[in-house]
Amino acid sequence: MKIEVVRKVLEKNDQAAQQNRRRLDELGITCFNILGGAGSGKTSLLEALLPRLKNKYCVAVLEGDLATTRDAERIAALDVPVVQILTDGGCHLNATLVQQGLSRLELVGLNLLFVENVGNPICPANFDLGEHRRIVVLSVAEGDDKPSKYPLLFKDADLIVISKCDLLEHTRFNLSAALRDIRCVNSQARVIQTDTKTLRGIDELSQWVSAEPLLGKD
Amino acid sequence: MHEFSLAQSMLEVAVSEAQRVGAHHITRLKCRVGDLRQIDGQLLRDAFEVVREGTVCEGAELDVEKVRARAHCSRCERDFEVCDGDWVCAQCNGLAQLLEGGDELEIISLEAEVDS
Numbered sequence: 001m002k003i004e005v006v007r008k009v010l011e012k013n014d015q016a017a018q019q020n021r022r023r024l025d026e027l028g029i030t031c032f033n034i035l036g037g038a039g040s041g042k043t044s045l046l047e048a049l050l051p052r053l054k055n056k057y058c059v060a061v062l063e064g065d066l067a068t069t070r071d072a073e074r075i076a077a078l079d080v081p082v083v084q085i086l087t088d089g090g091c092h093l094n095a096t097l098v099q100q101g102l103s104r105l106e107l108v109g110l111n112l113l114f115v116e117n118v119g120n121p122i123c124p125a126n127f128d129l130g131e132h133r134r135i136v137v138l139s140v141a142e143g144d145d146k147p148s149k150y151p152l153l154f155k156d157a158d159l160i161v162i163s164k165c166d167l168l169e170h171t172r173f174n175l176s177a178a179l180r181d182i183r184c185v186n187s188q189a190r191v192i193q194t195d196t197k198t199l200r201g202i203d204e205l206s207q208w209v210s211a212e213p214l215l216g217k218d
Numbered sequence: 219m220h221e222f223s224l225a226q227s228m229l230e231v232a233v234s235e236a237q238r239v240g241a242h243h244i245t246r247l248k249c250r251v252g253d254l255r256q257i258d259g260q261l262l263r264d265a266f267e268v269v270r271e272g273t274v275c276e277g278a279e280l281d282v283e284k285v286r287a288r289a290h291c292s293r294c295e296r297d298f299e300v301c302d303g304d305w306v307c308a309q310c311n312g313l314a315q316l317l318e319g320g321d322e323l324e325i326i327s328l329e330a331e332v333d334s
């Protein structure tokens with residue numbers, strides 16, 4: 001017999017993601033999923049951003065990596081609660097791994113949760129983790145062609161950070177071409193240019209995060 | 219290398235469909251995959267061959283139907299299929315905007331053997 005259906009291949013992940021989101025909603029926590037290629041500067045952005053946010057909000061971080069606890073150690077050095085999720089070879093986080101990570105965090109009283117995904121421009125974009133907002137980091141060092149090469153990564157982003165802008169003068173990264181190509185796949189996302197050496201753009205980033213609707217709602 | 223975990227997820231959907239209709243064997247399943255997912259159809263079939271072993275899908279064929287992403291050129295009010303990440307409108311050379319779709323990732327049919 002032939003069975004006609006339409007079932008999402010990732011339905012199990014999507015259900016777990018919905019559970020995560022509901023749980024976070026109940027607790028009044030706004031969750032950000034940070035995605036980008038390996039070494040695009042995700043942890044560095046958190047290192048620049050968290051000191052500004054932690055005076056105003058209760059913040060925690062979930063660090064997703066294939067191996068090592070190095071990124072978690074960098075966050076812990078800022079005196080911010082952090083849980084390392086090791087994917088054990090998996091190239092992306094999924095909603096179940098995040099669920100497990102959540103169970104290892106003190107969630108009561110928390111306002112903001114940042115989840116740093118595994119550095120990879122392809123796989124993580126497929127998996128809803130239960131976040132409220134997606135932040136995609138594109139570094140100048142990676143090249144301006146990435147929005148066209150990895151449209152799935154950019155198309156659902158709420159914020160696109162162009163990082164390492166101090167390198168603009170040392171590379172052939174064409175900023176206007178990158179911005180134009182971003183608009184081909186995503187007409188809505190806010191774009192912020194940063195540089196964690198001079199802290200350019202970090203205030204803007206902090207304001208964008210603080211403007212999230214759940215915050216201040218108590 | 220997300221093909222492997224996707225093949226695993228496809229298997230889980232197929233197994234639950236088999237249970238739902240009371241099938242003892244699935245012989246074929248068909249999925250629809252949007253180009254934006256950047257999934258290699260051959261790799262997906264290879265991965266499925268590995269994960270199907272010893273399950274109700276043992277020996278089942280996996281058909282992969284690819285769906286192109288579509289874009290809209292606002293200058294000539296024209297929709298077209300995006301090939302190989304090329305967002306340039308062939309008519310006016312203008313840049314186009316991605317339309318809904320092209321990110322499908324779903325099982326759309328199965329062929330099952332049911333005990334009579």
Ligand SMILES: Nc1nc2c(ncn2[C@@H]2O[C@H](COP(=O)(O)OP(=O)(O)OP(=O)(O)O)[C@@H](O)[C@H]2O)c(=O)[nH]1
Nearest residue numbers: 037038039040041042043044119163164195196197
């Ligand atoms: N010049 C410059 N280098 C930067 C900047 N931000 C980060 N880097 C460097 O880029 C490299 C990678 O930074 P990380 O913050 O570890 O990147 P990541 O995205 O967290 O890396 P993974 O988690 O391994 O994917 C490090 O050597 C940083 O010092 C920046 O704004 N300017």
Ligand SMILES: [Mg+2]
Nearest residue numbers: 042043071116
């Ligand atoms: Mg990192």
Ligand SMILES: [Zn+2]
Nearest residue numbers: 291294307310
């Ligand atoms: Zn045109």
